[in-house]
Amino acid sequence: MGRFDGKVALVTGGGTGIGRAIALGFAEEGGKVVVTGRRIDPLQEVSATNPERIRCVAADVSRGEDVKRAIAFTVEQFGALDVLVNNAAACTMGPLANMSDDALSAMLDVNVKGTLMGIRDALPHLGSRRGCVVNVTSVTAGAATPMMAAYAGSKAAVEHLTRCLAVELGPSGVRLNVVAPGMTLTPMLEANMDRQGIDQTAAHTPLRRVGTPEDVAEAVLFLASDQAAWITGQVVQSSGGLSL
Numbered sequence: 001m002g003r004f005d006g007k008v009a010l011v012t013g014g015g016t017g018i019g020r021a022i023a024l025g026f027a028e029e030g031g032k033v034v035v036t037g038r039r040i041d042p043l044q045e046v047s048a049t050n051p052e053r054i055r056c057v058a059a060d061v062s063r064g065e066d067v068k069r070a071i072a073f074t075v076e077q078f079g080a081l082d083v084l085v086n087n088a089a090a091c092t093m094g095p096l097a098n099m100s101d102d103a104l105s106a107m108l109d110v111n112v113k114g115t116l117m118g119i120r121d122a123l124p125h126l127g128s129r130r131g132c133v134v135n136v137t138s139v140t141a142g143a144a145t146p147m148m149a150a151y152a153g154s155k156a157a158v159e160h161l162t163r164c165l166a167v168e169l170g171p172s173g174v175r176l177n178v179v180a181p182g183m184t185l186t187p188m189l190e191a192n193m194d195r196q197g198i199d200q201t202a203a204h205t206p207l208r209r210v211g212t213p214e215d216v217a218e219a220v221l222f223l224a225s226d227q228a229a230w231i232t233g234q235v236v237q238s239s240g241g242l243s244l
């Protein structure tokens with residue numbers, strides 16, 4: 001028996017990094033998963049590891065019609081939707097003075113609006129199965145972080161909307177929680193930080209290393225499982241203690 005036997009998940013940004021590890025872990029433990037992202041190639045690579053249990057569809061979480069299409073695809077492929085993992089994100093680091101309108105829009109549209117649209121459109125399915133949502137934020141949501149105002153602010157918004165919706169949707173049996181990763185070795189980190197920066201942050205992390213996608217996936221899978229049936233509206237940091 002796997003923890004996710006008979007369960008169906010949709011993982012946004014599931015072609016790479018943390019989302020990929022979540023999808024592989026969910027399928028390994030008996031579940032069925034749809035992964036989404038804008039690029040089809042990484043999604044197909046993940047799907048090819050376990051085509052019976054992992055399917056993919058290209059969809060941009062900031063586009064309303066794509067969100068609806070991804071949810072419809074999931075239900076069509078696997079007959080239900082029990083777990084929504086809002087993992088996809090846009091991240092641009094740097095001084096606010098240098099941020100383009102497009103970069104600011106992306107961080108709000110993908111990280112905040114995309115999360116809200118996903119939850120809204122998944123609700124009819126989640127509500128009928130007492131399902132759950134796990135939103136992936138960042139330790140920067142709770143720590144004043146220079147050069148990351150837009151990104152960190154968008155992640156703080158996701159943490160608060162999670163608490164609001166946990167209260168709003170609790171009576172229907174739907175749970176919502178957050179995993180806030182610290183520095184994790186993924187393509188997003190490599191795009192934003194050089195080796196020296198990564199080593200310096202590892203040296204400041206109480207557990208003295210950077211996280212792996214699997215480290216973070218473990219926390220997401222726990223919150224998505226029935227083991228967390230009494231947990232809602234919470235933020236779990238998966239960070240080696242980085243923000244302490």
Ligand SMILES: NC(=O)c1ccc[n+]([C@@H]2O[C@H](COP(=O)([O-])OP(=O)(O)OC[C@H]3O[C@@H](n4cnc5c(N)ncnc54)[C@H](OP(=O)(O)O)[C@@H]3O)[C@@H](O)[C@H]2O)c1
Pocket residue numbers: 012013014015016017018019036037038039040059060061062086087088089090091110136137138139180181182183184185186187188189
């Ligand atoms: N790595 C870290 O150190 C770290 C730290 C704190 C929090 N996080 C959070 O962890 C989550 C996963 O990030 P990651 O580190 O695993 O980075 P990643 O490997 O770059 O994953 C991000 C994924 O999101 C997808 N994506 C981006 N924009 C999208 C959009 N508009 N629609 C659909 N999919 C989109 C990307 O695929 P496409 O480009 O193909 O769309 C990609 O697969 C994010 O929420 C991030 O903010 C990461």
